[in-house]
Amino acid sequence: AQSVTQLGSHVSVSEGALVLLRCNYSSSVPPYLFWYVQYPNQGLQLLLKYTTGATLVKGINGFEAEFKKSETSFHLTKPSAHMSDAAEYFCAVRGGSNYKLTFGKGTLLTVNP
Amino acid sequence: NAGVTQTPKFQVLKTGQSMTLQCAQDMNHEYMSWYRQDPGMGLRLIHYSVGAGITDQGEVPNGYNVSRSTTEDFPLRLLSAAPSQTSVYFCASSGTSLAESSSYNEQFFGPGTRLTVL
Numbered sequence: 156a157q158s159v160t161q162l163g164s165h166v167s168v169s170e171g172a173l174v175l176l177r178c179n180y181s182s183s184v185p186p187y188l189f190w191y192v193q194y195p196n197q198g199l200q201l202l203l204k205y206t207t208g209a210t211l212v213k214g215i216n217g218f219e220a221e222f223k224k225s226e227t228s229f230h231l232t233k234p235s236a237h238m239s240d241a242a243e244y245f246c247a248v249r250g251g252s253n254y255k256l257t258f259g260k261g262t263l264l265t266v267n268p
Numbered sequence: 269n270a271g272v273t274q275t276p277k278f279q280v281l282k283t284g285q286s287m288t289l290q291c292a293q294d295m296n297h298e299y300m301s302w303y304r305q306d307p308g309m310g311l312r313l314i315h316y317s318v319g320a321g322i323t324d325q326g327e328v329p330n331g332y333n334v335s336r337s338t339t340e341d342f343p344l345r346l347l348s349a350a351p352s353q354t355s356v357y358f359c360a361s362s363g364t365s366l367a368e369s370s371s372y373n374e375q376f377f378g379p380g381t382r383l384t385v386l
Contacts, residue, residue, distance in 0.1 A: 189374075
């Protein structure tokens with residue numbers, strides 16, 4: 156069984172500030188971890204993913220995430236928020252050879268000018 | 269490549285009506301799935317398929333049927349629509365390679381179908 160908890164359904168930051176979106180997971184097997192972004196009225200787009208290897212993963216649009224096994228976390232960060240980052244972000248976990256993705260409930264990011 | 273396509277984009281049904289949401293992909297992906305998205309609930313898996321002729325239930329399968337006669341298509345059928353099925357529906361596909369660096373690990377999503385049941 157696998158599950159994802161995203162802390163904070165809504166995060167608000169100022170333009171230029173650090174973005175930190177939190178994700179904790181549980182998985183009975185070594186996980187594959189993903190962050191997806193959804194802009195209004197659109198589908199989901201992959202930001203970044205962790206499978207194995209380097210625990211710091213860089214994605215598109217300046218985002219990165221660090222896999223911390225001891226903390227069962229995969230938090231998403233960006234050093235400086237831009238207005239165009241306003242969207243909903245979903246963390247997801249996949250348990251190895253099990254192709255099913257389990258999603259968190261999402262975090263809505265708003266960026267204030 | 270068109271990627272994952274879904275039709276229709278919008279649909280309004282009356283309670284008790286039936287309909288089929290279409291999903292197609294042109295990436296030769298073995299794995300396909302249907303999710304529903306509701307506010308504050310994230311995406312919940314309805315049904316999935318690991319190849320033609322193979323389907324299985326996800327987290328919320330009641331009221332929905334699927335079939336997979338070809339690799340490309342994975343339609344979702346609502347047998348008797350209910351207001352509780354008002355939602356946004358997403359289809360997704362991925363390859364089934366277990367190579368760790370393979371892009372097949374990524375699920376590609378369609379643009380969604382917004383369904384309202386009155």
